Amino acid sequence: MKGDTIILTPTLVMDTLIRKGEPDSLVRSLNKTxxxxxxxQFAIDNITSGGQLPPDYVPKKLFFKKERLYEFNANGKLKKKKERGLFAKKKFVPWYKNID
Structure with missing residues (x-):
């Protein structure tokens, strides 16, 4: 695979939240089952996992080039420049690499 665009289609997996005295409801699952x-258990899982991630957390489209997967920015261009972290002054690369 070289110079290909990968389009990801997420599949939501829902858990049934059981609450005493209230109707059951669906919540996003933390795993595949x-x-x-x-x-x-729901409260503990949310505290330890950082809560439920928004649906747009995972990039929907990636581009494979030079053994790296690049995300696209809002303008449709590849993210190639290093980005500053939220809490650190250090800059990080915005692409993914395969680690064997």
């Missing part, structure tokens, strides 16, 4: 979770 559907489960029934209690209020307590």
């Amino acid at each position: 559907t489960e029934r979770v209690s209020d307590e």
Whole structure:
């Protein structure tokens, strides 16, 4: 594969949240299997995992070039410049590499 665009289509997996005295509801699962979770387990999972990620967290489109996967920015151009982290002054590369 060289110079190809990869389009990702996420599949949502939902868990059933069980609450006493209230109707059950669906919440996004943290793994690939559907489960029934209690209020307590749901709260613990959200605290330890950082909460439920928004649907646009994972890039929908990637470009493969020189053994790297690049994201596209809002203008449709490849992200190639290093980006500053949220809390660190250090800059990070915006692409993904295969590590064997």
